[in-house]
Amino acid sequence: MTHDVDRYLAGKPPGAVELFRRFRAMVLAAGECEERVHRTEVAWADRRVFASAFIASGRLEVAIDLLRQVEHPALLQSFPTTRKVCTHRFTFTAADQLDADIEAWLVEAHDDVGPGTR
Template sequence: MGDEPTDLWICPRCGARLVGRNMWHSCGTFTLEQLLSRSEPPVVELARRYVSMLCSLGDVQIIPQKTRLVCVARVRFAGLYPRRDSFLASFALHRWLASPRIVRTADYGPRWRGHFVLVRAPADLDEELRAWLQESHDVVGLHSGR
C-alpha cells in the first residue's frame, strides 16, 4: 500500500506485528465473536462497524484478544473493550481531549493520553470519533516512540 509499516517483527504464533523482536504481548488467537460472546447481538454489529472504521484509517492490524481488541499500525493506538450492552472505543493521543463524549481517560506517560468513548448506538460511530481515531493512527500509531 505504500505507507505500510516497515521493520516490524511478526510473532510466529499469533501473527501480531510488534516494533521489537519477542516483545511481550497477549499471544493468542481469538475472534471478534469470542470477545463479544457476552454482549447483546446489536453490540456485535456495532463492533463490526467500528472495526470497519478502524480499517479505513490506513494499514492496520485488528487483534481480538481475550478481554479486548487492539488496533495496531506500528504500535497499538486504538481498541475496544466490550460490555453487555455497549463497548468502550479507546484511542491514544499526544494531547488531552475536552469532550463530554470522553467517559474515561488514562495517562500512559509523557506522550500517551488514553481516551475512552462509550459506543451504544450507530450514531456514536460518527465523523468526530473517526477524526479522533485518524489522529491517533497518524500521530501515535505510526510512530514507535523510540
C-alpha cells in the same frame, strides 16, 4: 482475522456487536494496521496499539490514544499513559455516537501514535 473477531463477538448482545463492527470498520479505514484479538478485547496497532475496544453489558467500550486531549459527549475519562500519549476512554450505546470526530481521531491515532512515539 475476521474469524477471530467473529469468535470474540459470539454470544454478545446484537446491538453492541453492531456498534463494535461499525467502530472496527472506522479503525480499519484509518489505515493499515494489525488487529490483535484477545479473549477480553480487540486492539489495533502499527508498531504501537492506538485503539482498542471491548463489549461490556451491552455497550461498546473503546480506548483511543492521541498526542493531545479531546472532549466528546461519550468520553468517560482521559489520562496520560506516557509523557506524550493520552488515552481516551469512551462508552458507546448508539450508532450516532460514532461520529465524524471519532473517525478523525482514529486517523490521527493511527498516524501519530500507531507508528510509535519518541
